[in-house]
Amino acid sequence: MPPIISISGLSKVYASGLHALKNIHLDIKKGEIFALLGPNGAGKTTLISVVCGLVRASSGTVTVDGHEIGADYREARRAIGLVPQELTTDAFETVWDTTSFSRGLFGMRPDPANIERVLRDLSLWDKKDSRIMTLSGGMKRRVLIAKALSHEPRILFLDEPTAGVDVELRQDMWRLVRKLRDQGVTIILTTHYIDEAEEMADRVGVIRKGEIILVEEKAELMRKLGKKQLTLQLQNPLPALPDELAPHGLTLSVDGQELVYTYDTKSERTGITTLLTDLAAAGIPFRDLSTSQSSLEDIFVDLVREQA
Structure with missing residues (x-):
């Protein structure tokens, strides 16, 4: 048509x-x-x-x-x-x-x-x-x-x-x-x-x-430009991010009680699975987790900022 x-x-x-x-x-x-x-x-x-x-x-x-x-x-x-x-x-x-x-x-x-x-x-x-x-x-x-x-x-x-x-x-x-x-x-x-x-x-x-x-x-x-975040609430606060978790690009909250993992839809399955495996290997237990997804507004702001 x-x-x-x-x-x-x-x-x-x-x-x-x-x-x-x-x-x-x-x-x-x-x-x-x-x-x-x-x-x-x-x-x-x-x-x-x-x-x-x-x-x-x-x-x-x-x-x-x-x-x-x-x-x-x-x-x-x-x-x-x-x-x-x-x-x-x-x-x-x-x-x-x-x-x-x-x-x-x-x-x-x-x-x-x-x-x-x-x-x-x-x-x-x-x-x-x-x-x-x-x-x-x-x-x-x-x-x-x-x-x-x-x-x-x-x-x-x-x-x-x-x-x-x-x-x-x-x-x-x-x-x-x-x-x-x-x-x-x-x-x-x-x-x-x-x-x-x-x-x-x-x-x-x-x-x-x-x-x-x-x-x-x-x-x-x-799907292509949206990002997701996985927030892990730790059982015990961390004073700093362990070196073995550095490849995941994690962000540690100021109080050390939360880890935030940002990923796109392409890396969703393998990224989260590998992260959880590495957390277990490092002896870092968590008590809860939650996810959030970027909105169209987030994508729009990022696009305009990149072009600028």
């Missing part, structure tokens, strides 16, 4: 000389949730803006659902729903009117049943006649999502959608995202809450200083 979004050789240089995007190559699969991660100023919003036709690229091509964004702008843009990072709504419009108007902007015929369904999914139905100016910040963000979904897009961009919103809205939003994905909608997400990406995404891309430094299936990324 061809990608629903195909980006090739994409660069963006602003008049100030800022090289915001550098030779981006990226394919997004139909029906996936793709998380685009990167530090502030990495180029996430610029990349989304180019794909959505809001910013003109300096070079390269972007194809959206078979339509080139420059040559066939209207068809490409009609396939996309965008939830921007900033709250941008007409304060004096009602929720119903602004959502219906957004649908009309894409040349879609009025469909009150669809607007009602979107508003109910976002718990906005009881606010349909309220003016935007009377809503809370969280409700305004729900309205942005409703506007993005009003024309039934096949692709949905969520640019920091849960920044500064309450836990209830975050949970509602992710339930809706899963429902949309199940209906075949492709979701592209940027977020600073990397735990959300870890829970939701099928694939992860990392961008730094305008360059894509990694694109990987989330499960494979966790």
